[in-house]
Amino acid sequence: MPDLSSHLNVYNTALVILERKGWSLSFDKPRDVWFAKRDGWELLADDPMQLLGLVRIYEHHSPNTKQEYWWKLDEPNVLAKLDPGA
Numbered sequence: 743m744p745d746l747s748s749h750l751n752v753y754n755t756a757l758v759i760l761e762r763k764g765w766s767l768s769f770d771k772p773r774d775v776w777f778a779k780r781d782g783w784e785l786l787a788d789d790p791m792q793l794l795g796l797v798r799i800y801e802h803h804s805p806n807t808k809q810e811y812w813w814k815l816d817e818p819n820v821l822a823k824l825d826p827g828a
Contacts, residue, residue: 748791756790760797767793783808 746752760767765778776793778785783800787793805812821828 748789753790756794760790760794763797765797 757767760778765780768777768779769775770777774788776787776790778787778793778797783805785793785796785800787796799813803813
């Protein structure tokens with residue numbers, strides 16, 4: 743059994759972490775999407791766990807300018823290694 747998994751009972755923890763990192767959060771209930779905003783950047787996700795993951799990608803890259811695919815890492819291709827049919 744895993745020690746931690748993505749579940750509703752982890753959502754608030756993810757949101758607290760995001761707020762502590764300085765992100766402004768909102769939830770668009772009619773569209774069922776979550777937003778995190780900071781320093782002119784806006785991230786959108788289906789749930790707080792995904793939002794936390796997107797923030798981590800943003801932090802990893804620390805982009806200075808908005809450009810297409812600023813977040814992308816192609817190598818190594820871990821996805822193909824774990825799921826050859828992907």
